[in-house]
Amino acid sequence: xxxxxxxxxxxxxxxxxxxxxxxxxxxxxxxxxxxxxxxxxxxxxxxxxxxxxxxxxxxxxxxxxxxxxxxxxxxxxxxxxxxxxxxxxxxxxxxxxxxxxxxxxxxxxxxxxxxxxxxxxxxxxxxxxxxxxxxx
Numbered sequence: 001x002x003x004x005x006x007x008x009x010x011x012x013x014x015x016x017x018x019x020x021x022x023x024x025x026x027x028x029x030x031x032x033x034x035x036x037x038x039x040x041x042x043x044x045x046x047x048x049x050x051x052x053x054x055x056x057x058x059x060x061x062x063x064x065x066x067x068x069x070x071x072x073x074x075x076x077x078x079x080x081x082x083x084x085x086x087x088x089x090x091x092x093x094x095x096x097x098x099x100x101x102x103x104x105x106x107x108x109x110x111x112x113x114x115x116x117x118x119x120x121x122x123x124x125x126x127x128x129x130x131x132x133x134x135x136x
Contacts, residue, residue, distance in 0.1 A: 006045065018063070025037075095113075
């Protein structure tokens with residue numbers, strides 16, 4: 001377990017004003033493993049072994065932090081520069097909203113979005129055909 005990840009967990013807790021006991025309580029409430037309470041203490045002390053993916057996701061949910069963000073804070077995942085103009089922000093919001101659609105609606109919408117991306121974005125390397133075939 002990375003000392004940097006332990007520091008990132010602590011920084012996320014501090015930023016939200018969370019104490020270890022509160023994070024442990026949230027982890028137990030979100031997971032089905034009563035041993036989650038001890039896990040946060042092990043993670044903060046950077047004790048091996050590395051957490052399971054499910055435990056890491058539960059921790060991130062308890063911290064109200066996206067897993068990628070926590071890994072980036074620890075320097076374990078590269079940061080990607082994203083455009084922040086109004087159109088880009090609007091597009092991200094629309095795409096995020098599409099995640100809340102029903103499964104049937106997602107199957108209907110995905111090929112349309114893929115076709116739009118191909119039309120305006122050009123290089124798709126066969127991704128559009130794959131999306132359309134999966135939707136059929």
